[in-house]
Amino acid sequence: MKISTTAIPLAAAIAAAMPLSFNTQAEESLTLEEIVVTAQRREEALSDVPLAVTAVDAEGLAEARIEDLSDISNASPSVVAGSSNQASATANVQIRGIGTVGNSRAFEGAVGIFIDGVYRTRAASAMETFVDIGGVQVVRGPQGTLFGKNTAAGAVLINSATPSLEELTTNYSVGFGNYGSQDIKLTVNAPTGENSAIRLSALYDEQDGFFEDVNTGDDINDKRTEALKFQWLWEASDDLSVHVIADALESNANCCYGTVDYEDGDVTTILDNIQLANGLKLPSDDPEDRESALNQEVKQRVTDEGLTLKVVYDTDAGSITSTTAYRNYFFEQKEGDADFHGVDVVQFNEDFDSKFYSQELTFNGELDGKLSGDYILGFYYSKETIDAERDVITGTDADLYFSSLYTAQTSETFGELVAVDAPIAPGVFSSEIMESETESIAIFSHTNIDLNDKWKLVAGLRYSEEEKSGSFENSFFDASTGSYLITPTSGGGAGAFIAGAFCSNSNLSSPSFVAGNTYSCDGLATPLAFLGTMPGPAYDETNVDRAFSGTLGLQYYPSEDTMVYLTYNRGFKAGGVNFDANAGGTLANNPDFVPGATPLDPSYDPETIDGYEVGMKTTYWDGRARANLAAFYNDIQDLQVAQFVGLQYTILNAKSAKNYGLEFENMVQLSEVFSASLDGLWMPHAKYGVDDNIDPAISGQRMKQAPHFTGNAALNFDAPLTDDLSLKGRVQYQYRGSRYIHTSSLAKEDSNHRVNANISLVSDVHGWQLDLWGLNLTDEADPTAVFTPPGLNGELNAYIDAPRTYGITLRGSF
Numbered sequence: 054m055k056i057s058t059t060a061i062p063l064a065a066a067i068a069a070a071m072p073l074s075f076n077t078q079a080e081e082s083l084t085l086e087e088i089v090v091t092a093q094r095r096e097e098a099l100s101d102v103p104l105a106v107t108a109v110d111a112e113g114l115a116e117a118r119i120e121d122l123s124d125i126s127n128a129s130p131s132v133v134a135g136s137s138n139q140a141s142a143t144a145n146v147q148i149r150g151i152g153t154v155g156n157s158r159a160f161e162g163a164v165g166i167f168i169d170g171v172y173r174t175r176a177a178s179a180m181e182t183f184v185d186i187g188g189v190q191v192v193r194g195p196q197g198t199l200f201g202k203n204t205a206a207g208a209v210l211i212n213s214a215t216p217s218l219e220e221l222t223t224n225y226s227v228g229f230g231n232y233g234s235q236d237i238k239l240t241v242n243a244p245t246g247e248n249s250a251i252r253l254s255a256l257y258d259e260q261d262g263f264f265e266d267v268n269t270g271d272d273i274n275d276k277r278t279e280a281l282k283f284q285w286l287w288e289a290s291d292d293l294s295v296h297v298i299a300d301a302l303e304s305n306a307n308c309c310y311g312t313v314d315y316e317d318g319d320v321t322t323i324l325d326n327i328q329l330a331n332g333l334k335l336p337s338d339d340p341e342d343r344e345s346a347l348n349q350e351v352k353q354r355v356t357d358e359g360l361t362l363k364v365v366y367d368t369d370a371g372s373i374t375s376t377t378a379y380r381n382y383f384f385e386q387k388e389g390d391a392d393f394h395g396v397d398v399v400q401f402n403e404d405f406d407s408k409f410y411s412q413e414l415t416f417n418g419e420l421d422g423k424l425s426g427d428y429i430l431g432f433y434y435s436k437e438t439i440d441a442e443r444d445v446i447t448g449t450d451a452d453l454y455f456s457s458l459y460t461a462q463t464s465e466t467f468g469e470l471v472a473v474d475a476p477i478a479p480g481v482f483s484s485e486i487m488e489s490e491t492e493s494i495a496i497f498s499h500t501n502i503d504l505n506d507k508w509k510l511v512a513g514l515r516y517s518e519e520e521k522s523g524s525f526e527n528s529f530f531d532a533s534t535g536s537y538l539i540t541p542t543s544g545g546g547a548g549a550f551i552a553g554a555f556c557s558n559s560n561l562s563s564p565s566f567v568a569g570n571t572y573s574c575d576g577l578a579t580p581l582a583f584l585g586t587m588p589g590p591a592y593d594e595t596n597v598d599r600a601f602s603g604t605l606g607l608q609y610y611p612s613e614d615t616m617v618y619l620t621y622n623r624g625f626k627a628g629g630v631n632f633d634a635n636a637g638g639t640l641a642n643n644p645d646f647v648p649g650a651t652p653l654d655p656s657y658d659p660e661t662i663d664g665y666e667v668g669m670k671t672t673y674w675d676g677r678a679r680a681n682l683a684a685f686y687n688d689i690q691d692l693q694v695a696q697f698v699g700l701q702y703t704i705l706n707a708k709s710a711k712n713y714g715l716e717f718e719n720m721v722q723l724s725e726v727f728s729a730s731l732d733g734l735w736m737p738h739a740k741y742g743v744d745d746n747i748d749p750a751i752s753g754q755r756m757k758q759a760p761h762f763t764g765n766a767a768l769n770f771d772a773p774l775t776d777d778l779s780l781k782g783r784v785q786y787q788y789r790g791s792r793y794i795h796t797s798s799l800a801k802e803d804s805n806h807r808v809n810a811n812i813s814l815v816s817d818v819h820g821w822q823l824d825l826w827g828l829n830l831t832d833e834a835d836p837t838a839v840f841t842p843p844g845l846n847g848e849l850n851a852y853i854d855a856p857r858t859y860g861i862t863l864r865g866s867f
Contacts, residue, residue, distance in 0.1 A: 083722045084676035091210065092192045093499070094199050094429050095417060100670045103511055103608050103618035105193040105683040105716060107131075107732075111214060114186065115226075115864065116769075116783050116811060118828055120236075120258075122146065122166070122179035122209065127785070127809065129191045130763040131716055131734045132164075132209075135837055135852075136180050136309075144177035148193050148207035150712050150739040150759030151662070151687065157695035157704055158405060158441055159489065159523060159631045163624075163660065165196065165204035168211045169298055169361050171378040172202055174409055174437050174491075178357045178382055179211065181302055184280045185240050185254035187214035193716070194685060195624025195664040197602030198499050198513030199429065205624035205662045205689075213298060216252040216286040217242050223867055228824075230860020233261035233275075238864075245285075252284040256302075263856055264311025267336040267344045268395060273311035278304040292367040301358040308353045309852075310390045311345040314338050315839045316800065318847025323457045327450050328395045335395075340834040340853050346395030348448070352387040371418030382407040393842040393850050397448030404442055411435035426502040426509070433495040438488075443634070445483035483587055484529040487632040493519045499604075509608040511620065517600050523630030523655060524593035525637065530646075590637035590644070590652035598627040598659045615671040624662035626693065631655045633702035657704045663688045678721040686713040692741065694751055696796045697840060707751055709742030712759070726772045733764035750798050758838075760790030760804070777819070782812040795839045800849060805835040807854075821865030832857040 088099040092106045099106060107129040109119065117127040122134045133152075136144040145153050146164040153162040153176075166173040173179060189211050196204035221243050228236040240254040262274035280302035287295040313336070314321070325335055328346065336344035359380035366373045382405075389401035415431040497515035504510055606620030630636070636655035637643075644650045668683035691706040714736035722728045739759040744752045767785040774780055787807040794802050811826035836851035 083725060085672070085679050085720060085722055090190050091212075092190055093501070094415065095427065100616060100672065100679075101608075102670075103509075103606050103616075103620055103668070105131075105666070105668060105681065105685075107191040107193075107718065108188065109190075110188045111186065114183070114189065115824075117785070118809065118811070118826055119183075119189070121182050122176070122211075125189070125191065125209070126763075126787070127765070128189070129193075130732055130765045130787070130789075131193055132191055132207075133758055134176070134180070136177060144175065144180050145758075146176050146209065147758055148191070149685065149687070149714065149716070149734065150736055150756045151206035151689070151692075153693070153695065157631065157702055158439070158487065158633055159629055159636075159704065160693070160695055161203045161491075161626075161629075163203060163206040163626050163693070165200050165202060165208040166211070167200065167208060169213050170363065170376050170413070171359075171361055171380070171411060172200075172435065173380070175382050175407055177355070177384070178380075179209070181304060181355065181357060182256060182258045182278050182280065183211070184256050184282045184300065184302065185214050185238075185252070187212050193683075194620075194666055195602075195622040195662045195687075197623045197625060198497050198515045198604050199431075202433070202435070202493060202495065202517065202519075203626050205626040205660055213282065213284065214240070214252070215296075216250040216284050218244050218248065218250045218286070218288065220244065224864075225866070226862060226864035228860055228862030228864075230260075230858055232263060232858060233259065233272075234858065234860055235259045236860075236862065248289065249285065249287040252282075252286075254280075254282040256280040262307065262311060263853075264343045264345045267334050267346050271350070273307060273345055273347060274309045276304055276306035276308055278302065294365045296361075296363040296365075298361040298363075299359070302356065304355045306353045306355075307350050310347055310351055310393055311343070312393055312850040312852055313340050313343070313345065313836075314848070315836060315851035316849040318845060318849075320458060320845050321848055323454060324392075324394050324396055324398075324845070327453055327457075331396070331450070333395045340836065340851070341832075343834065343853060343856065345393075347390045347393070348395050348397045349388045349390055349400070351389050353389075354383075354385045356381070356383045371416055374413075374415045374417070376411075376413045378409075378411045380407075380409045382409070391445070391843045392448075392845065396450040396454065398451050398454045399843055400446040400448055402444040402446065406440045407437060408439075409435065409437045420500075420502065424502050424504075426500060428500040429498065431495075431497045431499075433493070433497070435491075435493045437491045439490070439632075441487040441489075441632070443483075443485045443487075444481050445485075446481050447479050449479050451479065482529065483527060483634075485634050486526050486528060487524070487634075489521065489523045489630065489632050491519065491521045491629070493517065493627075507610050511604060511606040511608065513605075514601065514603040517602065517625060517627070518597070519599075519627035520595065520597045521627065521629040522593070522595040523632035523636070524591075525589070525632050525634065525655070526591040527588050527634070530588040586635060586639050588643055588646060589635040589639055590642055590650075592637045592652065592655055594630045594655055596628050596630050596656045600625045600627075600659065600661070602661075614673065614676075615669065617667075617669045619667045620665070622662075622664040622666070624664060626660040628657050628659040628693075631657060631702070631704045635702060636704070657693060658691045658706045660693045660706070661690045674721070679719070681718040683716045684714070685716065687711065694741075694747075694796055696748060705747050705751070707741045707747055708744040710740065710756065711742070712736060712739035712756065714738070726770050728769045728771075730765070730767045730769075732766075733762065735762050737761060748797065750796065754799065755793055757793045757796055760792040762788070762790045764788045777816055779815045779817065780812070781815055781822075783810065785809045794836060794851075795849065797841065798839075798849065800839045802836050805833055805854075806831065807833060816865075819865075820867055821863065824862040824864065825859075826862065827857065827859035829855060829857050830859075 088108050090099050090108050109128045125132050134146040152164045153160050162176045166179045192208045196208045200208045224240040226238040237257045242252045244250045258278040262272035264273040282300040285297045336346045362377045364375045384405040386403050391399040391401045413433045420426040495517040499513035502510040602623045602625040604622045608618045638653035642650050642652050664687045666685045670681045672679050689710040692710045696703045716734045718732045720730045739756040741751050769783045771781045790804045808830045809828045813822050813824045815822045835854045839849045839851045
């Protein structure tokens with residue numbers, strides 16, 4: 054019998070929301086603990102917050118195996134996070150189907166990531182392994198007031214564990230698993246006097262890749278991470294506290310070019326024939342085999358370091374908080390296998406360096422007069438500078454590939470390998486320099502007013518001003534003469550390439566290039582010029598956006614255990630300048646090489662969201678059960694979407710988009726031993742508006758990575774064995790419906806299922822816990838995203854979800 058996919062979420066939502074009445078008197082020990090959050094910049098019970106919030110403490114993160122932001126869907130099915138080959142450009146986070154999708158160095162996400170109250174411009178920094186984190190809060194829906202900057206879809210708040218003034222403690226965690234997994238964490242907390250303490254944390258994390266190179270047998274996509282975090286807390290007086298956080302992380306990887314063929318294009322036969330001609334095997338097309346073929350080991354390094362100073366001063370009028378931060382995020386990639394195949398056609402060497410400074414001042418006060426409540430006044434300033442460079446390099450198989458491609462296109466036949474008398478010499482053929490600067494300033498206020506015992510009013514307003522500049526130039530091409538410079542890495546023939554597309558001037562009349570020498574070449578003699586992609590126009594543009602955003606809402610308490618709310622939120626995400634290589638267009642738009650050509654505008658417009666939400670939070674069954682229910686509607690204007698089409702990165706504004714749905718969370722303490730949770734997101738409508746000026750893969754289509762239904766169900770148990778030992782465990786089932794997974798096509802993936810589990814032996818007396826855990830126990834091999842490899846239009850490759858992983862972890866404290 055086929056069950057309606059609509060009926061399942063509706064039935065689950067109704068069951069989750071019903072405040073059922075039971076005759077059984079629950080024991081006090083079965084009452085659920087109150088959850089305290091800071092989603093409104095102050096500590097308050099989750100049940101009193103007129104927002105959809107999921108909060109997970111340190112123990113919950115460990116139980117759910119949430120090691121970084123990409124695992125966050127283990128806690129909330131409404132959130133999707135991940136990245137692909139270049140985290141600085143591809144790290145994407147979405148909440149309720151809204152967020153940044155696609156590849157772009159210029160993008161800041163529509164979901165704001167805040168670590169210890171500091172905004173992270175690069176979501177990639179949260180994709181690295183968490184270090185000594187005390188808890189995570191996911192705030193869903195536009196957050197236009199208190200966080201404001203790039204929180205049109207929501208915010209993720211990540212907070213470090215705070216130093217304790219009480220006693221010297223040591224926390225440890227040592228874990229091993231399949232695929233060479235090693236995970237070692239150590240934290241020491243030490244009081245340094247009556248009023249101060251330090252906390253030092255170290256992490257080492259290593260895992261082999263989940264893909265195997267079919268020709269070498271080597272692992273692909275392996276990663277090693279090392280990190281340190283130092284904290285100092287000084288309670289100078291009853292009124293003044295100072296908190297310093299310094300952290301540094303470095304990861305090194307052969308990442309992340311292990312993919313599988315998702316859809317073959319016309320060029321696939323050429324690529325396959327070159328690999329076979331080189332004596333190489335072809336990888337399997339079956340995702341479950343997780344085979345790939347690369348012609349080199351990619352060297353990728355990420356460093357992320359920063360310093361945060363938080364000062365809180367309490368006065369008779371209220372509390373003043375200053376948060377000052379400096380961060381440096383650096384990404385470097387050498388020998389990137391840009392064709393994602395065993396052929397040596399194109400390589401990338403690139404780096405991305407982001408330096409960020411921010412200062413925020415807030416004042417928290419209590420209303421004094423006829424109305425009771427509280428308020429926040431705030432000021433925010435930040436500045437980020439980005440320096441990025443990329444060299445694109447022809448490989449040893451480039452001549453055969455482009456020769457065969459040209460012959461195939463002109464003869465309308467594919468598959469024949471064609472060698473020409475004038476091969477393309479391996480070497481750099483594009484040197485891109487990309488720079489950006491963003492300066493943001495904002496003032497905001499937020500007020501909670503107690504109208505009476507039953508009603509509360511929530512109101513907030515924020516004014517934001519953001520200036521972004523972006524520039525691009527390609528030093529490889531000489532715009533003054535319409536020529537370019539080439540420095541081959543090895544010798545090769547010279548002369549005319551087919552149809553004059555490559556070098557033919559007298560400067561290169563000698564029979565061969567000399568490796569290391571630099572030659573001037575009139576005309577357009579690179580594979581990218583042959584494809585009509587480069588050289589794109591150089592530019593230096595500035596974009597300024599100003600906007601008001603905010604919130605207005607009502608809360609109603611029909612009983613002591615239930616709160617109902619209705620809110621309107623205006624979300625804002627500034628526009629900017631796309632500083633990728635072809636943001637100003639392709640060769641056809643470059644007047645330096647094509648007389649009369651007109652460059653395209655590299656800037657993109659701001660994005661706004663009008664979000665409406667009605668929700669209910671209730672505790673029932675004498676405190677043994679808790680349900681949160683929210684219905685939402687979002688009207689989006691100029692939704693920003695990044696696309697990667699062959700060799701061109703673009704950012705477009707979808708004129709309009711809408712989504713609406715129902716979200717629920719339910720937690721029940723079934724007995725002294727068992728508890729259960731059921732969470733889900735049902736989104737019957739999530740579509741881009743019809744717009745003839747954008748890609749047909751976007752116009753009028755369902756949003757990418759936005760299934761109709763996603764859900765998590767979990768059963769937890771905690772049973773005493775002796776006076777000291779107890780047995781704890783958790784089994785979780787995750788469902789994700791079918792969804793579109795590519796911003797530049799209608800590639801669609803079927804629904805998928807995952808089962809995760811862990812069982813723990815706990816010693817309360819001796820303070821240790823032994824975990825046996827497993828993720829994706831059914832070993833599903835589902836594509837998470839697809840893309841077009843550079844220069845291989847018509848072909849799609851796919852990233853695959855992690856396979857079955859399992860291991861054992863010993864953690865505890867003394």
